[in-house]
Amino acid sequence: MKFMTVKEREEALIFNVQGEGRLVVGPQRVFLFRERLEQLKLVCASQYQYLVMKDRFGMVTHKRGPCEMFHNPLEHDSVYVENAIKIDANHMIIVYHRVKQSVERSVIRGPAIFFPEAEEWLHKFVWHGSDPQDKARMIPSSRKFTQLAAIPDQFYYNVRDVRTTDDIIITVKLMIFYGLQDVITMLDTTHDPVADMINAVCADVIAYVGRRTYAQFLEQTDELSRLTTFPQLVQRTERVGFSVHKVVYRGYHATEQLQAMQTEAIEARTRLRLDAEIEGQRQQLVDYKLEKEQARTKLRQSMEESKQNHKQKVDGLKQAHELGMKQEEHKYQLEIEDKWVRARLDLQAGEQKDAEEHLRELHHLGVDMTKYMLSQQAAPVNEEVQFVGLDRKGS
Structure with missing residues (x-):
């Protein structure tokens, strides 16, 4: 016998000796006599959760959160929270x-x-998925999910052991870009569209490589990046509600012996190409030096020609200037001489005019002009010329 307290916002079950139980909702204080009290567990769900309740008869119901509920074993077999x-x-x-x-x-x-x-x-979708150790290898049923992506996706895949017409076995490496077009068609026609795409692309690659020799395959690898090379892949993806956007050729891999031979041939071709490039660069360097030397020679000639032209121009200008100066000086002298001659003529004319005026005045005064003119002339001077002879000695 004892008293027990059930607090507020708590619930409990009280069982008697016969196994009968009754529910007690707090706050409450109860007296127990030959009875057992069992606290009930409170289960809470947030706004992004819900409660899953399974009753004693197997009926399952869901209750959206936010909510809470006590797990009563008399009514529910289980109550738990799911996201x-x-x-x-x-x-x-x-x-x-x-x-x-x-x-x-x-x-x-x-x-x-x-x-x-x-x-x-x-x-629940169960598709082929990439091997974590080898992204180009697909493992059946390794990709399991419930949310289907509606955006474009891609995967790597290597088509192995493909034989050419000359019995060369190679592995073709591809990258496939695809997208979902019709989810209902996909659900009705396939359970693994990736497996369907893998089978279709294998068929297309085998058909493509099987019609060509190894050398032809190497020359025409660009065709493996065209959708027209993969008709079965395009048709199969359309049937299962998908579409192939692009197929990218990522290269190939052959056997070790063939790969070694191919590597040697590539190295030889690369070496020859490098030698040719080095020789071409050397020849270009020689041509470049010759071109620069020729350009430098032309530049020198042009500079010399410019100097000569400039010198001739300066000399011409100097000569023109000197000639102009001489012409100006001669012109100036001519002008001075002309002025001097005119002044002399004017002076002579003035003197003659004065003489005429003087003579005229004398004539008016009654002077005998003949005698006057004779008196103005100077008396003749007797000149004596003496010849002195020289002896042979020069004295």
Whole structure:
């Protein structure tokens, strides 16, 4: 016998000796006599969670959060919390819902938060996936997911052991870009579209390489990056609701012996090409030096020609200047002489005019002009010329 307290926001079950139980909701203080009290566990779900409740008869119900509930063993076999499904943008989920005797299918696209009901379940995709140790190797059923991406995706794949017409075995390396077009068609026609694409691309590569020799394959590898080379891949992806955007050829791999031979041939070709490039660069350097020397010679000649032209121009200008100066000086002298002659003539004319005026005045005064003129002439001077002879000695 004892007293027990059930606090506020708590619940408990009290069992008697016969195994009968009764629910006690707090706050409450109870007296126990030959009884046992068991606290109930409170289960809480946030706004991004929901409660999964399974009753004693197997009926399962869901309750969306935020909510809380006590796990009462008398009513529920189990009560637990599950997270809601957060669907990112460009993703979708396939939900199956039981309606009476049938099942309906719906597609929910993101971004969204999905709370499944008790009679709903998600489609689980099981596809081929890349090997973590070798990204170009696909492993069956290794990729499992419930959210289907609606954005374009890609994967690497190596088509192994492909034989040419001359019995050379090679491995062709490809990268395939694809995208989802119709999810309903995909769900109705295939359970693993990646496997379908792998089988189709293997068939296309085998058909392409099988019609060519090894040398022809090396010459025409650019065709492996064209969609027209992969008709079966394009047709198969369209049938399963996908589309191939692009196929990229990433190279090839042959046997070790053939690869060694190919490596030696590549090294030889590379060596020859490098030698040719070095010789070409050397010849270009020689040509460059000759061109620069020729240009330098032309520049010197041009500079010399410019100097000569400049000197001739300066000499010409100097001569023209000197000639101009001489012409100006001669002109000036001529002008001075002309002025001097004119002044002399003017002076002579003035003197003659004065003489005429003087004579005229004398004539008016009654002077005998003949006698006057004779008196003005100077008396003749007797000149004596003496010849002195020289002796032979020069004295």
